[in-house]
Every structure is written in structure tokens, then in C-alpha cells.
Amino acid sequence: MSKENQLVKFTKKGIYCPQGNFYLDPWYPVDYAIISHGHADHARWGMKRYLCTDDSKTILQHRLGADISIESIPYKKELTINGVRVSFHPAGHVIGSAQIRLEYKGYVVVFTGDYKTQPDFITTPYEPLKCNTFITESTFGLPIYNWKSEEELRDDLHSWVRTNQSNNRTSVFLGYSLGKAQRLLSLLDGCDNIYVHRSIHNLNEAILSSGITLPKTKLWSVDLDKKTLQNKIIIAPPAILGSRMLKRLPNPATAICSGWMQIRGNRRWQAVDAGFPVSDHADWNGLISAVKASEAEQVYVTHGSQAVFSKYLNEIGIKANELITEYGDEALAKAEAETDKVTVE
């Protein structure tokens, strides 16, 4: 058995480490799961034991239940499991997100989970890692995806809010409660009167309890009258679209915040006013630079544009293969919609 095979095997339940006898972000229940971050397509129910970063712990407990068996360690601290040295390194995706590094007898595997190479104002910035085998996501693995800087995004969002206010409209930003919501809060820093949907409010409470600070927000509850919300800012999960809660708002202007909004067709597809390409994933150049920085002999490309991205890597001389997993945007959207369980009354 080669060193790579001792460290990672791709099984039906997920990415497995035979030497360590644990799984990375498995999609079926297993005994021991090491979790990259708290999104529902990576951190799933039913594992006997969980291991994650300190910053992810309260998030996982909030989402999967206070009674789960869970341990956590800080970024970069090493834990040895059956001789395999395991450590977490910042992935810059959402609060608490990590790349998982495994080392055994000098052979290193890095599993990125989801990551974003550009720094923002809220997550611990991504750190490139060298390794022998690099397992990377490819959500935005096409050269049409190149993100604006945080400053440009901030200007775009603030100017949209100002326009809405001058037209007496309430600005409603739509994004997942874990990750996008906190990112939006940081981008909208400086705006007063930001209201958040209950699912975001509760998650923020869990994040705050781990000692992380977040901008101040108020709870968007149904008993608030229209006048109070007029011209204000609301952050809510996408599942709120079409709900009565949204319809009750005074003259709302809605915006979806997601990397997919880079394409005009996607912006126009949704029945919303605006789309802002605010993404928690690496863009094309981010993916390429991460792969190159890893100096890996073998790259595996998971969820997203795996066919395109691995073909391109092979063309530029980097050995890469597709890896079919159960992660990805569609799985996430479905799971998040359930997690958010938008209260529509």
C-alpha cells in the first residue's frame, strides 16, 4: 500500500484515513469524523464522535445538537491519532473553517474543505499549505469567476442601501446564516439598524458564546411594526424568498449575495432586485494559486467544476483527478433551507 493510500481512501461514506481510522467530512454516519467547517454538506448528523476547530465547536453544537460527542483544538495545534498527525489550518471560508492536514511518515495530505484565498474582515485568513496530495474544492472553477475586492464590494452594498433609502425601500440581503450572514455584517459595518432573521440571530449567539465578536444587530421579529423597519437593513437566509414575513415588509428591495451572481443570467433568474457576487469560495485565480502553492504531486478535485478544473490542471502539468463527493452547492442549499426552517407566519 502506497503512503497516499494509507492516508486517504475514497469510500462510499466519505474520505477515509485507514491508518488513523477516521473520516473527513463524511456524508454517512461513521464512528469518528473530522470536520472542516459547520456547513450542512460537510458537518452532518449521526457521527459518534466529532473533531473540529475551537471556533467551529459552538456552531456544530448549535446545529447538530448540544449532546453530540465533540472535541476541538485550535488552528495549527497538532493531534496524533493512531500515529497520524492531524491539524487544522485556516481556510478563510466561514468562521471556524479549516483545511485538514494529515501527516504520516513524512507524507502529507491536505483536504481543503471549502476555502477562500482572499482575506475578508471576518474569517481567519486562508493559509497556503505544502503537501504531497491536495484535495481541493472547485465550486467556482472557471476563469469567469474572479471576485471584486472587499473594498469594492463594501462600496457596492453601501451605495445600494443608500439608493434604497432615498426611495423609501427596506434593503433585504439574502445569504446563508452561517458564513454569508456574518460576512455581510462585516461588509455593512458602519450602517446602523441592521436586523437579522431569527436563524441568523440564534447562530450569532452560538458564535458569540465561543468568544468571537460580531457587529451589533437586532432581531427581526414579526411583532415589529412596518414603521420600525422602513428604510432599514435586513439580513435573512434565501429560504425567506416568497414568504409572508418578507411580503409584510414595507416596500422591500431584495438582493441575493452569492458567487453565482457574477453572471447576469443568474441575477436575472431569481425574482429579486439585485445580485451581488459576494462569495465564500476561492475564485479561479485563488484555486490555481492554492494548487500551485501546495506543490502537490497529486491533486484531487471535488465538488463544483471538477471535470473542467482537473482537465485544466493536467494541461498545465499538474497531475489531477476528479473526485466525486456528496459536498456542494445543491446539497448545501437543500440542507441549509431545512436548517434555517424559516418561520413563516
Added chain:
Amino acid sequence: MKLFSNLISAIEITNKTSAKIEALVNYFKIAPDKDKLWLIALFTGKRPSRPVKTTLMREWCMEITNLPEWLFLESYSTVGDLGETMALLLPEPSHKLDLSLHEWMTELKTLKSKSDKEKKAFVLEAWSGLDQQECLIFNKLIGGSFRIGVSKKTLVNALAKLTNIDANQLMHSIIGNWEVDTISFEELIHGSHINYDNSKPYPFCLAYALEKELYELGESNDWIIEQKWDGIRGQIVKRNNEIYIWSRGEELVTKQFTELVEAVNNFKDDFVIDGEILAMKDNDVLLFNDLQKRLNRKNVTKKLLEEVPIGFYAYDILEYNGDDIRELPFEDRRKRLESIFGSIALPEHVQLSFLVEFNKWEELHSIRNNSRAINSEGLMLKQKKSPYHTGRKKGDWWKWKVDPLTIDAVMIYAQKGSGRRSSKYTDYTFAVKKDDALVTVAKAYSGLTDKEITEISQWVNKNAIEKFGPVRTVKPELVFEIAFEGIALSNRHKSGVALRFPRISRWRKDKPADEIDTIETVKQLITAP
């Protein structure tokens, strides 16, 4: 281009028509005269011909970005729009170019006659001096459609709000014949050019689908019934010895239908007549499939003229010797039409639309049911006293179409849409059984909800047989009921049949793929002429 680019941005971050109108009004208040004219020209489809070939622009873009062709095409199939794909791929600008819309359009007009080398230098200079949004606009100005959610109606409403001029008059002004170089904005909106314009059509009067029982329409003798012919609705405008033919899409199609122009030349009077352009042979109306062979051809060959002769059924008269008579009751307009057609001997391919003789409402059911036999789509019900309305108005005119034919077919290919639909698989190809294999019978891309399209797109992602390119072959599993208006034998189609207006009527989640129709059962739907 900053002003124009800002306008596009303002339009794109709202889906409220009122906000779009507001943004347009603001633009018209501050933009230079020529820019305003260009904006109107662009949004009404009056674009100068493309100065640079698409293939060249693609080549240059690949060269700059250093991307292999397959990856460029993969990007294109994801974005669904070439100009946008290039704008997204091009690097950040190295300098700032600041030309007005008019200046850009003037440059583009002179570009056409230049060498490829000069064209390349110009395009590359532009790309490196414009930001992403401006690049997109620049690419759109060079060619392709400029669809950004502003209809002619929205544009006209913005102009009406700005100027207090009647919206219909503005519609006439902007769709008439004018050139940016020879008119001012003031002249255009006040319609200085349309007095001289012999071609000006009227807005078509449109009917809603009948949504009640016949007896609820009142007395049957207050109504005039005609066949609903299945061709291209058109207006023939004859003024001052000039003849123009407008299609309902507000396009001038005069040159495509020379037979009609020749026939109409025989009339002495001036008029504007509304009717149906049809393929017609030996007094029989042919299928729309036949008419299609004559559409959008650069040259109509002698052979085609003989194979698919064009005819016209006149429905209505809107203007007679310079007088707008749209307010007259329909029965009076019809009499006027009859007297004009009775005044001279006409070739048989230009005729009055004949009226359906009936006494009681009940008699119409069987007449409607038989309409497919004469290649009609059903019946038109018109109130005798009705004026010729502008646009669609409920109550006076109803269309009462025959029920569509349907078959059950299985999806075999899926393709991404364009524009708003570029992120989803929205265009499907369907097949029915032929012996032990499948044979393609129709392509269809409408009739599903956004939610169903999303669900199907996710299914296609999981069940596609190849991974690259815009068209995905999928496992033949999903069954759909396909509705269509007509069916004919066809040599051009592998299945041997051509369907008219195929569309998805519903997703048959209840039906397994082995229960779809066979090509034999489909052919049985053809009614002998």
C-alpha cells in the same frame, strides 16, 4: 460611457419597472443629445451592422487571456452570452478610456471598413481601457442583442414621463424611419420625421383567449366570427404610392413578400390593412411549417417562390385615404374593407378573410373543431361595435383556439438557456419510440415553472452522459407531455414528422419512460388535407 454604464447598472439592480423608468428619465435629463438618440436606437433594435466578426473577437480574447479554446467555450456555455463571457475573462484595465456613447458608436461605424489588423488594435485598446461593466457594454455595442430588461414599452413610458407627449405617438416616432445623424432628440420625440413617413404602422389590436362560455358574450348576432389563421399577423401600409409590410414584431418585412406588394399595387386608394400573411397554394392555406421556409431569407429563389407562394387574408382596415378610422365600429370597417376588395379584380392570393356563417352560438363548436382540417387554429370572435384597440384589451375580441394535440415523449438532450436562463438547463430535446430505439420528435423550451426547471437542472447535472460542452445527453428517463398546434410529414426531420409550436404542457412524473408514445401513434395524428 460612464453615464450609459451607470444607467445599465441602475436598471440592473432593480426589478421594479417604475425604478427602471426613473433611471431612464434621469439619463435623458443629463445625457448629451446624440447619446440619447443612440440609446433609443439601441433599445429599439436599430443597430448598425456588426463591424467586427464574432470569431475574431473570440480569438483575440483567447489570445489575451491565454486560455485554451475548450476552456473558453466551457466558460461561454456557462455564461450563455459571448459578450459577457469575454468581459468576465478579460484582465483588469490598464488605463481609462472615457468616450461618450455617441463617440463609441461613431468609432464603431467607421471601423467596419477597416482592415482586420486595424480592427484588432481598436478592440484591444478598448478592452484595456474599460472596466468589466463597460467592456460588456462595448462588446454588446459591437454586436449581439442588447437585452437588459427594458422593453420598447418601458422606454416609451420613460419618454412620455419626461416629455408629457402621448405614449402611442412616441411609439410611432421611435419605431419609424430615422437616423441618429439626421435628427435631433427634440425632432424625434416630437415626431418631425413621421409626417413624411409613409410607412408608419399602427399598434396591433390583440385578442385574449376566450375565458367564458359563448352565451355569456350576449347576443350571437352582435358578433362577427372569422377563422383564426395560422401565419404572420401583418399590416400592409399603402400611402402615396409606397407600400410597406409590417409584422407584428414591428419589423418591416416588405422585401420578403414581393407577391403581396405586386398585388396591392393594383389598388387605387391608400390604406392600412391588418391581416394574416400565409403560405397559400391553389386557394388552400398551407401549414406554418411551409411559411417558415420563406422567412428571414436573404434571397428568395424562383423555386421557393413556386413551392411556397405567399397569400394574405385581410381582417381589418385602420386607415383609409389618410383618415384614421380605427374608432369606427368593426362592422363598418368590415364594410369598407369589402367595398375596397370588391372594387377591383385581385389575384386570388390576396383575399378578404371570410366570415363564418352561423345563427346560434352552439353551431360554433363543431366549426371550431373542424378548423384544423383547413389549417386554421380556431376561431376569432369580434364584437360588431368594437373599435380597433391599441394593444390587448379585454372584452371586444376573443380568440378561441382548438385544443392542442399532445404526445408523451422522453427527454434525451438538455441545453442551457440564454440570458436569464443561462444558468439552468431549459432547452430540451424529446424523443418517442421507434421500434427498439428512440427518435427525436421535438425541441421545446417553455411551459415549466422556475422550480421545475431548477429540479430538472439538478437532475441533468447528475445524469448527464458527457461532461463538456453546452449540450448534455441524458439518460432517457424523464417523461413530458408535449403539446403542439399541428403536425405534418417532413423530409427534413429524421422522425419524418414536424410539430408546430411544440411546448411542454406538463412533466409526467407518474409515467415511466417505456410508456411513451411511438412514432406510429404520433403519425396517426396527421389529418389528411
